[in-house]
Amino acid sequence: MRLPDSPAVAARAIRNRKERMLPGTLLSFTIITHPPKGFSDRPHRIGLIELSDGQRVLGALTGIGEPVIGQVVLPRMHLSRVNEAGLRLYDIAYEMTERIAQPKIEMQKFPGYILAFTGPSGVGKTTVSLLLTKMLGDFTAKVPIVTSRAPKDGDDQEYEYVSQKEFDRLEKSDALVAWTHLPSDSEQRCYGYRKSDIETIWEQGKLPVVVTEMHLLRSLAAHFGRRSILSFGLLPPGASKRTMLSHLLHRMRARGRETDAQIEERLINAQADLDFFTRASHLFDHILVNEDLDSVLQVIKGHVLALSEA
Amino acid sequence: MQKDISLIGIGQTKFGEWWSKSLPALIEEATDAAIASAPCSALDIDFIVVANMLGEAMSGQAHLGAIASSLLPHRPPAVRVEAACASGSIAMHTACALLESGRAETVLVVGAEKMTDSSSDEIASALMGAADSEKDAPSGLTFPGIFGLIAKRYMYDFNLTRERLNLVSARHHANAVNNPFAQFRQQMTPQQIGASTIVADPLRLLDCSPVSDGAAACLLSTKHRSDIRIAGSQTSTDTVSITDRPIITSFGATKDATQRALDEANISTSDIAHLELHDCFSIAALIALEDLGFAEPGEGIQWYEQEQSMTVNQSGGLKACGHPVAATGIKQIIDVSKQLQASGRRYGLAHNFGGAGATCCVHILHHSPEHATT
Numbered sequence: 072m073r074l075p076d077s078p079a080v081a082a083r084a085i086r087n088r089k090e091r092m093l094p095g096t097l098l099s100f101t102i103i104t105h106p107p108k109g110f111s112d113r114p115h116r117i118g119l120i121e122l123s124d125g126q127r128v129l130g131a132l133t134g135i136g137e138p139v140i141g142q143v144v145l146p147r148m149h150l151s152r153v154n155e156a157g158l159r160l161y162d163i164a165y166e167m168t169e170r171i172a173q174p175k176i177e178m179q180k181f182p183g184y185i186l187a188f189t190g191p192s193g194v195g196k197t198t199v200s201l202l203l204t205k206m207l208g209d210f211t212a213k214v215p216i217v218t219s220r221a222p223k224d225g226d227d228q229e230y231e232y233v234s235q236k237e238f239d240r241l242e243k244s245d246a247l248v249a250w251t252h253l254p255s256d257s258e259q260r261c262y263g264y265r266k267s268d269i270e271t272i273w274e275q276g277k278l279p280v281v282v283t284e285m286h287l288l289r290s291l292a293a294h295f296g297r298r299s300i301l302s303f304g305l306l307p308p309g310a311s312k313r314t315m316l317s318h319l320l321h322r323m324r325a326r327g328r329e330t331d332a333q334i335e336e337r338l339i340n341a342q343a344d345l346d347f348f349t350r351a352s353h354l355f356d357h358i359l360v361n362e363d364l365d366s367v368l369q370v371i372k373g374h375v376l377a378l379s380e381a
Numbered sequence: 382m383q384k385d386i387s388l389i390g391i392g393q394t395k396f397g398e399w400w401s402k403s404l405p406a407l408i409e410e411a412t413d414a415a416i417a418s419a420p421c422s423a424l425d426i427d428f429i430v431v432a433n434m435l436g437e438a439m440s441g442q443a444h445l446g447a448i449a450s451s452l453l454p455h456r457p458p459a460v461r462v463e464a465a466c467a468s469g470s471i472a473m474h475t476a477c478a479l480l481e482s483g484r485a486e487t488v489l490v491v492g493a494e495k496m497t498d499s500s501s502d503e504i505a506s507a508l509m510g511a512a513d514s515e516k517d518a519p520s521g522l523t524f525p526g527i528f529g530l531i532a533k534r535y536m537y538d539f540n541l542t543r544e545r546l547n548l549v550s551a552r553h554h555a556n557a558v559n560n561p562f563a564q565f566r567q568q569m570t571p572q573q574i575g576a577s578t579i580v581a582d583p584l585r586l587l588d589c590s591p592v593s594d595g596a597a598a599c600l601l602s603t604k605h606r607s608d609i610r611i612a613g614s615q616t617s618t619d620t621v622s623i624t625d626r627p628i629i630t631s632f633g634a635t636k637d638a639t640q641r642a643l644d645e646a647n648i649s650t651s652d653i654a655h656l657e658l659h660d661c662f663s664i665a666a667l668i669a670l671e672d673l674g675f676a677e678p679g680e681g682i683q684w685y686e687q688e689q690s691m692t693v694n695q696s697g698g699l700k701a702c703g704h705p706v707a708a709t710g711i712k713q714i715i716d717v718s719k720q721l722q723a724s725g726r727r728y729g730l731a732h733n734f735g736g737a738g739a740t741c742c743v744h745i746l747h748h749s750p751e752h753a754t755t
Contacts, residue, residue: 084519099537099629101529102582103521107509108502110521117520119530119623127624129520140537152521162519293678296628297538353539353679 390419390600396703465735469710557697564703632738
């Protein structure tokens with residue numbers, strides 16, 4: 072077997088070439104020590120590239136230095152290989168540039184970024200995200216959480232309540248980008264994010280903000296890709312897990328939203344949440360300790376503005 | 382499953398370099414062993430399904446259905462199936478369909494591959510037949526290259542280090558020591574894995590399954606019974622080119638086939654005692670554990686960092702047991718059945734895919750000594 076290069080194959084390749092003559096971003100790369108026959112016998116660098124129109128292609132990489140994921144590459148005609156008949160075949164190769172692609176909303180297949188806050192109950196996610204929306208209302212908008220649980224006192228306007236039947240319908244019709252069922256003794260709780268809510272925010276040119284927990288964060292990362300999420304983990308103050316948990320207990324009692332039974336259950340979940348920060352550290356870009364609200368907000372604001380400038 | 386299908390015979394050649402044996406000779410050896418282990422005679426076989434990917438390219442030999450059939454005195458009807466590295470499990474799946482439909486009562490499934498007669502250049506280019514010939518191959522990509530791209534992205538997304546990835550092949554090599562049919566029955570330390578030659582950065586020689594000759598055969602029957610029953614057989618596909626996928630660090634076909642196979646067997650992942658997964662490259666083992674539902678994305682490596690109650694690739698996997706392409710999916714079923722009989726536990730799963738997860742086929746075996754007699 073050999074590479075197909077009959078005149079028909081060559082004609083098809085040439086016709087497609089124009090569509091591939093676009094700049095792109097490097098998604099991944101490999102360096103093949105012994106390339107196939109006909110290619111140069113030096114190690115051969117190949118990139119998986121997302122072109123500016125969203126299509127993905129494979130191509131040889133040219134230029135100096137080690138490739139970097141996220142790097143901008145430019146198309147160039149380049150000698151690809153010499154076939155068995157001795158013909159020199161040219162194809163598009165992608166030249167690596169010094170530039171690292173800035174997160175650009177219209178370049179992604181999933182067109183944009185999401186800001187996520189994860190942390191145990193009572194750590195102050197809701198407060199942080201509300202203040203952030205106030206400070207940066209032009210740039211961010213909160214994504215409502217669709218839930219099948221009943222409304223209760225103390226809920227802010229973060230939830231949209233639907234029946235369990237409606238929730239199941241949304242899930243089955245692929246209208247949810249992430250959803251989870253939190254098993255609970257005291258209540259039936261399904262939570263999720265609607266695809267249309269997130270897309271509407273993107274269309275407005277804003278950054279969707281989600282206040283979330285570990286299961287939802289995982290399924291968001293699986294759906295949109297980990298790199299589409301600017302992910303903050305929020306930790307309660309405290310030097311040990313025990314002091315962190317007692318801080319949370321104190322806060323939940325003070326806000327008076329939950330019954331004692333619910334608080335107990337949330338503390339158990341909070342323990343799992345705290346473990347999750349270490350176990351799944353790859354899901355977080357920044358872990359912040361919510362001790363001094365102002366400084367936490369300033370850090371987040373900096374990151375959000377950097378993103379929106381891009 | 383629509384019928385009660387028993388695994389009544391198993392046989393295989395040792396995997397490795399068989400300079401003296403032709404493709405038909407390998408098929409014959411595995412078939413003879415499978416028939417010898419079965420409670421029936423060769424004449425009970427009323428259909429043959431042959432799995433093979435590279436007969437034409439490597440041996441100049443197509444038409445393997447008739448070749449296998451002519452090995453038996455009564456020359457039963459035979460077909461050959463091909464789905465790249467998933468050919469073996471797809472042959473099992475095809476046999477199940479023949480049995481479920483009532484077209485056959487006892488089917489011989491035999492997968493064979495002859496790879497070591499050719500140069501490494503020829504074998505690399507023939508294996509690229511499993512990828513997209515107009516989207517993937519013209520860039521100069523090889524199969525290790527495709528998984529090199531996947532590994533590079535995986536390591537970037539999940540901060541997986543080289544040191545941790547070394548554990549995968551090291552474990553598979555350690556497991557193969559006890560498998561008399563394995564191609565490489567020697568221990569390899571993680572340091573040796575990490576120091577082997579680079580094939581397709583970041584993948585090194587000892588991240589890659591070898592080029593092997595070998596054959597494996599199973600007899601499946603609705604007429605005769607054994608203590609091993611096929612509880613689930615499901616297959617699913619994805620785009621052949623990785624350029625057509627939104628994410629390359631997870632294979633949708635694995636997720637889909639697994640979910641349907643578990644539903645068919647009416648069990649959950651926690652019921653599985655033995656797993657043989659498709660580790661054509663070390664990184665594929667981690668992705669498989671995650672897509673099969675045994676680990677969260679990015680956390681598959683934890684299975685190699687601590688002992689678990691479920692065994693993974695006790696045979697040595699593709700890495701150390703060898704990977705004669707179309708024999709692998711059938712060999713996995715053989716190994717899972719042996720592991721279940723040895724441990725006395727109930728459920729085992731075999732996960733086999735072709736290309737970069739473009740075809741995936743999952744089988745679930747149920748072991749119950751009562752099933753043989755009732």
